[in-house]
Amino acid sequence: MFHKFRLWAKIMVVMGIAIGGVGAVLTFTNLANMTRLVHSAERSALDAHLKAINNAIAAENRTAEALSALVAQMPLVQEKFDSGDRKALADLFVPAFKTLAQDYGVEQFQFHTPPATSWLRVHMPQKFGDDLSSFRFTVVAANQAQKPVRGLEGGVAGLGARGIVPVQHHGKHLGTVEFGMGFGQPFFDHFKQQNGVDAGLHLLDKASNGFKTLAATYGKEPLLDGATLARAMAGEPQLDHRSLQDKPLAIYAAAVKDFSGKPIGVIEIAMDASAFQSSLDASRTTALVVGVASILLGMVLAQWMARHIIGRLQTVATGVEHVARGDLSSTIAVPGVDEVADLAAATRAMQDKLRALVAEVSGNAARVHAAAQEITGAVEGQAATSTQMSSSVAEITTTMEELSASSTQIADHSRSVVDIANQTLEGSRKGSEAMQTVLGRMNDIRNDNQHSLQEIVALGAKSKQISRVMELINTVADQTKLIAFNAALEASSAGEAGKRFSVVAGEIRRLADSVTDSTREIEAKISEIQDSIARLVITSEKGATGIAAGLSASAHATERLNDIVSAASHTSSAAQQISLSTQQQKTASSQVVIALREIVTASSHTAQSITRISQVSKEMSQLSARLDELVHQFKLGAPPAGQA
Incomplete structure (x- = not known):
């Protein structure tokens, strides 16, 4: 689905998703950070209140210890305690207990004897006695260490802030x-x-394995659940949020410890979180507005950038379309120094190279076509000459066969030469004339054969020139393939925008492949022509050898006929010599016939080879015309600057 979109739409979608994702992440992160910041501020404020409570508890413990130390240092108290005079101590402190309770918040005070026996106790409601059943660890610790002990601890009067100080008299430890x-x-x-x-x-x-409220300003039940309180008592302060009477509360819970540092309960602090919640809501609204505005601004900028890029790419695409249609006269001009400008510059360079290549191929195609036409004309002339030479050789062969038959008859009747000397003289004269004719024709055949051999050699040289032209065409085609391959690489690196450019590169490469195939076919045809020319040269050389032998034999036969004419005028005593001469003539005639038959065969092969050369040259002419037609599909403008 995505690949069917236009490039600007793809850029908009991708950048919109990216900007939206970044905006959403930033907004979510900012909101989370703001929430953590608000919670941190709440925790700090509540922690400060917790410290205030702990400080108040510590102040109560110090007050209790200070009062205990004051009493323990009184000489009268030490003396009465050492003497066991509880009544005197009671008379001394019971009247003052009401004032201590009102002014200092004292709930009770006691004297203890080791290890922790209550010797005298006064508490609210006002009451005193000598209850000896109570046992407390703070008293035990103070009596054992004989040092002051302070802190929270439960007792008969409930949980309280205790201050316990040892009492001594003349170095003797009395109690606390x-x-x-x-x-x-x-x-x-x-x-x-x-x-x-x-x-x-x-x-x-x-x-009950739960929690029991000792005192609270918000009711008798904890604000947090038992599990949360248990975690707070375990040493992990807890921050939570609740609503009480439609008012948001930030609740902080932390453990409270006794005199020995052991957790004995949990302190809950509930603070109005309306101000913090308002700040969080305002920050959340601001973050959302800023996030949406950022996304909208990013989309506007993305649209502007997409249209800017697409406009520049469209200019390049239009130029490439002209190249695809074969119009190499247009110029692709894209200002700037970005990647699109680089693509336009590369496209212009490719266009210039294609223009130069097509011009060069066009010139070479014209030259190849002209050479093919010239070869065709030369081969047609050679074919006519070869046909004429074949007819002449056939006629000579017929004549020589007749001459051979006549020589055979002469040999058979050589014994009757004496009787018919005059007749032989006349026949010899005719034979001499015939041999002169044969000799003249043999000279003509030799001249024609030499001319054919020269034409064949010249044809071989021209075929080699065509081969060099074909090599040049192959080089041009290879360069065209390389340029098409580079263009395909550039198109693939351009992505979607380079698809049309890739089509152009493919068409150019197919054209180069077509040129290469055509040149290969022409090279194959030229190779066949060269092979035929080579065979024709060999055959012509053999024919020349046979013709030379025929000429020699004809000359020899002429000399013999002259001898026969001379001998015919002599007496019958020369009949034996005539018989011998006629036998030699028979042999020579047979050799001439054999040589002429070989010439006929060679002439036939030559005619076939020349016919094949003519067909190949016509095919090469057609291929060169097709190449010229393909090249003229391109429209060339003015040559680039710096080129002729």
Whole structure:
């Protein structure tokens, strides 16, 4: 489907997808970053509130320790504690407990004897006694280490901020004194009043394996589920979002630890997230608007760029179409220094090379056609001469056969020469005249044969010239193939835009293949002509040898006939010599007949060869005319600058 689109549409689709994808990714990334930034800001704000709570708890622990240290350092307290006078200590501290509770938030204070026995206890509601059943680890730790211990710990009065300090008298460790500060609903109400955020404390309930709310400003139930609280208690602070009474809340949960650093519950902090959510919504809207605007602007720029590129490519395509139609006179002009301008320059270079190539091929085709016409005329003349020579040789052969028969008869009747000497003299004269005629004809045959041999040699030289022309045509065709191959490579690198150019390159290459096939066929025909010429030369040389032998024999026969004429005028005593001469004449006549028959055979072969040469020359003339017709399909304009 995509390959059927126009190039500008493909560019628009690809760039639209790319720009849209980039815009979507950037928008999504920006929104995600903004969300993370808002959540980070929320976490930072909530973490600051958590630190404020921890600082408040630490302040309560330090206050408890400070009160405990103050009491532990009183000499009267040390003396009464060492003497076991609980009543004196009770009279001293019970009246002041109400003031401590109101002004400092003290919920209880105790004296302990090692390891952790409650010796005197005062707490709210106001009450004191000597309950010896309570056992607490903070007291044990302070008595064992004889050092102050502070932190959160549960007890009879519930969870509180404890400050435990050892009491000594004259270097003797007596026990510890403990102040417990309030750590319940008033603490969190006060925190909300100061910081404007809700907070709560949820302690781990071992019985139900869940969480039980100790105090909270937003209700009796945790805002987060048990699994989230469990992860927070495990040491991984949790940030979540909830809506409470149509108000968005950012909820932060973190573990709270006792005096020993062991997690005992989870503190939840709930903060109004409306401002953060508004900022996030505004940022999301801005990001979406900017993303859509960027995509639209990118599409407009992509359309402009696509039309710019397509316009330049269309100029090149139009020029290539002219070349495809065989019009090499147009010029492809594309300004600029980009790839399209390079393509136009390469196309112009190809056009110039094609123009020069076609011009050269056209000239060579004209010369080949003229040479073929000349060869055809020469071969036709040679064929006529060969036919005439064959007729002459046939006539001579007939005459020599008759002469051979006459010689045979003369030999048979040589014994009667004496009786018919006068008749023999007359016949010898006739024979001498006939031999003179034969000798003259043999000279004509030899001259014709020499002329034919010269014509055949000249024909061989011209065929070699044609071979050189064919080699030039083959070179031009090979260069045309190479140019077509380079053009096909350029077209393939141009992609879709180079398809038409590739068609032109293919047509040029097929034309070059057609020229190559034609030249190969012409070369084959010329090779056949050269073979026939070679055979004809050999045959003509053999004929010349036979003609020379015939001339020699004819001359010899003439001399013998003259002898016969001379002998005929002598007496019958020369009859034996005449008989011998007639036997020699018979032999010579037979040799002449054999030589003439060979000449007839050679003349027949020569005629056949010349006929074949004539056919080949006509075919070569037709092929050269076809080549000239193909070349003239191209329309050549003015030659490029710098060329003749």
